[in-house]
Amino acid sequence: MTALQFSLLPHRSVIAVGGADRVEFLQGLISNDTTKVAPGHAVWAALLTPQGRFLNDMFVADGGDDTLLLETERERAPALAKKLTLYKLRSKVTVEDRSATMEVAAVFGAGAEKLLPIEGAIAFVDPRLPGLGVRALAPVGTASALLQARGIAEASLEAYDALRLESGVPDGSRDLRIEKALLLENGFDELNGVDWKKGCYMGQELTARTKYRALVRKRLFPVSVEGALPAPGTSIHLDGQEVGELRSGSGRRALALLQTEAARGPGPLIAGGVQLIPTIPPWMRLA
Structure with a gap:
C-alpha cells in the first residue's frame, strides 16, 4: 500500500437532504439502511427504478445540523435532486443540490482511517472496502489545503482510479x-x-x-x-x-x-x- 495520498474527485458532488423526516424518507427509497448513518460512518446505496434497475449510486453521510449528505455523480446530481423533490410529497424534508458549494476527495494509503475526524470536512471511511480509504466532503476550493495541512500529498485522479479499478469497484x-x-x-x-x-x-x-x-x-x-x-x-x-x-x-x-x-x-x-x-x-x- 502506498503512503497517504489524496485525489480530488471532480466528477462527484453533494446533495443535502434535511428535515425531520430525512432518515425515514430515504429509507423508503434506497437500498441501504439510513438509520445506520452516524458521524464518521456512512453507507453506500443505490436508488433503483420500480423494476429494480440502477438509477443512481450514493454515499449517505451525516452532515450535522439535521442533514444527510448524499455524495453522488456531479453531472447527474441536478436530475437526482429533482427526482427526490418529486418523491417527498408531504414528508418534512428539504432537498438541496450543493454541487456549486461542495467538493469531494478520496484519501488512500496505509492508515487513512486514522485521519478521522478531518476538521473542516465531513469525512468517513469508504464503506465498500477499507482499502479504498477515506472520503472527504468539503466546501469547494478547500479540500486540497485541508488535506495538505495534514501532510498528505496530492495525486492525480488517475492514481485513485487505478486503485478502484484494481479492486474491482464500480463508479x-x-x-x-x-x-x-x-x-x-x-x-x-x-x-x-x-x-x-x-x-x-x-x-x-x-x-x-x-x-x-x-x-x-x-x-x-x-x-x-x-x-x-x-x-x-x-x-x-x-x-x-x-x-x-x-x-x-x-x-x-x-x-x-x-x-x-x-x-x-x-x-x-x-x-x-x-x-x-x-x-x-x-x-x-x-x-
Missing part, C-alpha cells in the same frame, strides 16, 4: 448502465451496498429475487488490458462468442461485465483486438 454510471444494471451483478451485495434486513424500498423485489434465486450469471470483474485500452462499451468475445462488455478503464486496467464462466475459463478474452485478463477480487463471492 456510478461509468460502470452501471442506467435503467438496465442489476445491483448484484455489480458487487453491491459484497461491497455493503444493500441491507437485506431493512424494510421495503423502491426496486427491492427484483433485488431480493436475484439473490435468493441465484439468478446472477454476469459479474463486474477487474481486468488487465494487454494493449491499448478499448473504449467503454466495447464487446468482449471468447472463441467468437460475445461474453461481456468493457466498462470504465484507465491505462492498462479496466472493469468488464462478464459471464462468470467466461471469467473463470482459460480464455483468451478479446475486446477491440486486444486480450483481457480477468481476476476475481478477494471480496467477490461466486456461486
Whole structure:
C-alpha cells in the first residue's frame, strides 16, 4: 500500500437532504439502511427504478445540523435532486443540490482511517472496502489545503482510479448502465451496498429475487488490458462468442461485465483486438 495520498474527485458532488423526516424518507427509497448513518460512518446505496434497475449510486453521510449528505455523480446530481423533490410529497424534508458549494476527495494509503475526524470536512471511511480509504466532503476550493495541512500529498485522479479499478469497484454510471444494471451483478451485495434486513424500498423485489434465486450469471470483474485500452462499451468475445462488455478503464486496467464462466475459463478474452485478463477480487463471492 502506498503512503497517504489524496485525489480530488471532480466528477462527484453533494446533495443535502434535511428535515425531520430525512432518515425515514430515504429509507423508503434506497437500498441501504439510513438509520445506520452516524458521524464518521456512512453507507453506500443505490436508488433503483420500480423494476429494480440502477438509477443512481450514493454515499449517505451525516452532515450535522439535521442533514444527510448524499455524495453522488456531479453531472447527474441536478436530475437526482429533482427526482427526490418529486418523491417527498408531504414528508418534512428539504432537498438541496450543493454541487456549486461542495467538493469531494478520496484519501488512500496505509492508515487513512486514522485521519478521522478531518476538521473542516465531513469525512468517513469508504464503506465498500477499507482499502479504498477515506472520503472527504468539503466546501469547494478547500479540500486540497485541508488535506495538505495534514501532510498528505496530492495525486492525480488517475492514481485513485487505478486503485478502484484494481479492486474491482464500480463508479456510478461509468460502470452501471442506467435503467438496465442489476445491483448484484455489480458487487453491491459484497461491497455493503444493500441491507437485506431493512424494510421495503423502491426496486427491492427484483433485488431480493436475484439473490435468493441465484439468478446472477454476469459479474463486474477487474481486468488487465494487454494493449491499448478499448473504449467503454466495447464487446468482449471468447472463441467468437460475445461474453461481456468493457466498462470504465484507465491505462492498462479496466472493469468488464462478464459471464462468470467466461471469467473463470482459460480464455483468451478479446475486446477491440486486444486480450483481457480477468481476476476475481478477494471480496467477490461466486456461486
